[in-house]
Amino acid sequence: MELERHEYDVIVVGAGGAGLRAAIAAHESGARTAVVCKSLLGKAHTVMAEGGIAAAMANAYPEDNWRVHFRDTMRGGKMLNHWRMAQLHAQEAPDRVRELEDWGALFDRTPDGLISQRDFGGHRYARLAHVGDRTGLELIRTLQQRTVALGIDVYMECTVTRLLTGENGVTGAFGYWRESGRFVAWSAPSVVLATGGIGKSYKVTSNSWEYTGDGHSLALQAGATLVNMEFVQFHPTGMVWPPSVRGILVTESVRGDGGILKNSAGNRFMFDYIPDFFRKETAETEAEADRWYDDKKNNRRPPELLPRDEVARAINSEVKAGRGTPHGGVYLDIASRRSAEYIRKRLPSMYHQFKELAEVDITAEAMEVGPTCHYVMGGVEVDPDTEAARVPGLFAAGEVAGGMHGSNRLGGNSLSDLLVFGRRAGLAAAEHARSRPGPAPLPDDDLADAARAALAPFEREGGENPYAVQHDLQQTMHDLVGIIRTAPEMEQALERIAALRERVGNLSVEGHRQYNPGWHLALDLPHMLLVSECIARAALERQESRGGHTRDDFPATNDEWSRTNLICSRASDGTVALSRQPLPTMPAELAEVFEEVPA
Amino acid sequence: MSYDATFRVWRGDAAGGDLQTFTVEVNEGEVVLDVIHRLQATQVGDLAVRWNCKAGKCGSCSAEINGRPRLMCMTRMSTFGEDETVTVTPMRTFPVVRDLVTDVSYNYEKAAQIPAFTPRPREADGSHRMQQVDVERSQEFRKCIECFLCQDTCHVIRDHEENKAVFAGPRFLIRLAELDMHPLDVVDRKHEAQDEFGLGYCNITKCCSEVCPEGIHLTDNGIIPLKERVVDRRYDPLTWLGSKIRRRRPD
Ligand code: SF4
């Protein structure tokens, strides 16, 4: 078999924020490091992040500190977050932002020259370091330029299809060049998964084609566990019209900068959806909400800035009740509330996006928006300090890792998560590699088996079309495991997933191995199917509603479930096994935070 | 609302290829990339195309549409008549890999050659203080999504393969300008800009600015000021020193 071979200490799979930050950390601690990514360097989904990086730097509000950020994060996740991850994240985010400046990032400034921080849903203080509404691009370009300056090897347009493991854990990875279709094997004692999320399993999503759950699935197949897979975040504001752009993100900054949500009757409906959990910190009247933008001390937050799960559910209810817009969304209005100049300055890429894609001028008219699948809170179960999965040598950071965000992620906490845990994963992966005697041999049988599996879709004649199977999977998850869930629907989803598994086993593709998107999709589909099954199984099991998991048949939160995580693992027969695990207990001195900070 | 459009799409690889004609459905509000995806899903499953964000933010889907360098995801079908044939070809300045996918490694090589950003030390409290007006000049260039459409357009390298060794192209000239205007950077790259990255090859035709989907004023705000500073530096070291000092904020 024709096979290109390489040897490293650390292989990082994925070149978004977490992957690049991990690679930089591993390289700087002396490990021979390579990054493997499905797209060209600099194109990762991180570029889509618009709003900013949450970090309690206290540039805008001296009252802000890590304890308040920690509290906001835990409350936003409805207390299901791993307390230690939330703590490390809040403590370390400011340093991770500052070091980006040393690598060339140029954030927007405060009048006295510090990094400016903006308001976002669920954050008590203005806390998001930002660059207009293109913060993700700034982050990726900064890390990309740093990676290049350090001379780290990058395998671009290269897909990992398997993790290789031996008796002592990870031994390497197997993949193919998208351009030529040729196979590559990397021998390495440490692998960091930084592959992002799973959104492509859903029909309406803000996620790019890369988000096929590769890392979740590779980890599961290698023997690691996934936690909290039932929690999928539907971002409240995606574009709804025209159909071809349905799902594309409309940044939360529109609301942070003054935008409000209205139904077809012109009512600011979010006031009708303030849950008791957040009542004390949310404005009761429009007048109070409007005053808050200028005077945060004496007023409470507008309900438009409740955590994303609350807003997404509210929009969903309004549309279901017949108060939606002509295209099945609600109105997001900033035009009537801020000057055209202010909007163009603060939200340039939103202005551009609506102008170009929908022929809507957001400085003159309201946008139509609706929920879109945006982020998976669930992911690889890791040790909070090292991001080590249950398989020795395997690490995970960023969206592919679970625990940090509990049942719902706050906006802005993703970019900071990538930086904080990307760095930690890179350091721990380098450390692990140092503890190993040297590269383990990669058995020929394993490599041949991986190659055979990858080529199978070419061998079959007249099998299933991968595009059609993907479409049916997306429809299934959209219809049956979406924002609002019920037991009968999820049972039906599991039946359909079983049927789809048969079809995925019978995919065939035309053409040859050189840059063949049909083949690439055929190899991504098994991952998409496996994570979809994990989501559906866990969602069926959790009989309560919390964060990014809403059950029509169990609409309330439940005390027993507030102490329970759901863990997915691979059973010996290859199916997904589910088990319950108690939540880690928060130490007393952290629990105090929830009393000391006024709500 | 739907209609059938005629699309001519270049198919082939490094060895050669040709334009193939397809009839394909178009729906309201769609962009060229949607139609290419429909071709993939229904007629030619192995049609090669790059894309990621579908929102003009990642710079992956660059191609030439009716001869104009454009992002496929930001080119609305409503800009064409229903009976107009839409021709989609790969960027001409870069070698073809397959179909609409080109080998853009030239750009990554140039990026790697640029001397890295090097900051002045942080202030005593660990911060870097900069004024918004001072960061805005470099921020304009940092909006670049690396679609390489400006590179594709620039006549210095379009159809002039031999110039690629000595000319970095507009994208990397504005990267040099960005670093030169960066309030924190302390490295002088003017010498390299001229001698290694080929600043002198640019004769300010402004074609690069015209195709930039981010609306970056590559020539007016980046290349021309850089040329001026290179001249200053070469013939009048004192002027250069003065300008460098003025750019520091008074402490
Ligand atoms: S202005 Fe200069 S860099 Fe831009 S296209 Fe013309 S010659 Fe090329």
Ligand code: SF4
């Ligand atoms: S400067 Fe503009 S045209 Fe050139 S690569 Fe950047 S975004 Fe594209």
Ligand code: FES
């Ligand atoms: S797909 Fe990202 S710019 Fe077109």
